[in-house]
Amino acid sequence: MRLILHLAILSFGSVISAGAQLPASWTEPFPPHKVAGNLYYVGSRDLASYLVATPAGHILLNSSLEESVPLIRDSIEKLGFKFADVKIVLISHAHSDHCAGSAEIIRQTGAKYFVMEEDATAVEQGGTLKSRIRGDYRQFPPAKVDRRLKDGEKVSLGGSMLVAHLTPGHTRGCTTWTMQVDGLNAVIIGSPNVNPGYILVNNRDYPGIAGDYERCFRTLRALPVDLFLGAHGSYYDMEKKHTRLQITGGGNPFVDPEGYRRYVADREQAFRTELARQQAR
Numbered sequence: 001m002r003l004i005l006h007l008a009i010l011s012f013g014s015v016i017s018a019g020a021q022l023p024a025s026w027t028e029p030f031p032p033h034k035v036a037g038n039l040y041y042v043g044s045r046d047l048a049s050y051l052v053a054t055p056a057g058h059i060l061l062n063s064s065l066e067e068s069v070p071l072i073r074d075s076i077e078k079l080g081f082k083f084a085d086v087k088i089v090l091i092s093h094a095h096s097d098h099c100a101g102s103a104e105i106i107r108q109t110g111a112k113y114f115v116m117e118e119d120a121t122a123v124e125q126g127g128t129l130k131s132r133i134r135g136d137y138r139q140f141p142p143a144k145v146d147r148r149l150k151d152g153e154k155v156s157l158g159g160s161m162l163v164a165h166l167t168p169g170h171t172r173g174c175t176t177w178t179m180q181v182d183g184l185n186a187v188i189i190g191s192p193n194v195n196p197g198y199i200l201v202n203n204r205d206y207p208g209i210a211g212d213y214e215r216c217f218r219t220l221r222a223l224p225v226d227l228f229l230g231a232h233g234s235y236y237d238m239e240k241k242h243t244r245l246q247i248t249g250g251g252n253p254f255v256d257p258e259g260y261r262r263y264v265a266d267r268e269q270a271f272r273t274e275l276a277r278q279q280a281r
């Protein structure tokens with residue numbers, strides 16, 4: 001039973017108790033590639049990091065783990081860009097698998113750190129805030145937040161613009177990023193997942209958690225989408241789509257509005273099932 005629970009936690013990806021082993025796919029290198037226009041994938045096999053490359057420097061979304069920093073740096077350089085040109089760091093949410101590398105990246109590049117207001121304190125405290133799950137979040141090096149973002153706020157650099165959408169529940173400040181690139185609507189989902197151990201009913205540390213998930217799904221359902229992306233490659237079948245990149249004339253495999261809607265509906269169903277299970281207890 002312990003083993004099964006442990007595996008369930010690992011497969012969910014986004015939260016890991018202290019001392020647990022990390023999935024190999026989180027740290028395994030993966031070929032960096034263009035998603036569309038000036039939007040690139042620079043993450044590992046499963047931990048998604050994105051680079052928005054502009055003439056005025058770059059925006060990096062998701063610093064991933066502390067040990068991810070050299071991998072992200074290599075990926076950026078393989079694409080022909082300079083790591084030192086990263087000017088802004090953004091995150092999907094304040095969990096170690098998406099933000100633990102931020103402090104080191106900022107130290108190396110001097111980039112500014114923009115984080116959704118509701119996750120900014122967790123980021124500045126290194127994940128030591130009281131958790132609402134049984135077990136602990138993995139802590140990460142604290143990093144100073146230069147700008148606290150509000151829902152709908154725009155982040156612009158060198159002619160590119162990302163919009164921060166508050167999609168809370170998974171964390172209070174969980175952020176889904178959107179961007180128009182090559183005439184396509186890119187949506188990078190922050191996380192709609194209810195991790196094992198999350199308390200949705202009578203949660204004293206996060207009283208509004210269930211209502212926040214409702215808001216998250218409302219927002220995700222309403223976003224216009226062409227390019228379906230997310231904080232983990234597994235959200236959008238990144239590996240399978242990446243192999244289709246090699247096929248010439250096959251169209252952009254990351255354009256997948258149907259896959260997006262299916263994924264969001266599936267995650268919403270999972271949330272409702274878990275909420276009903278906890279309400280019945």
Ligand SMILES: [Zn+2]
Binds near residue numbers: 015170191
């Ligand atoms: Zn997470």
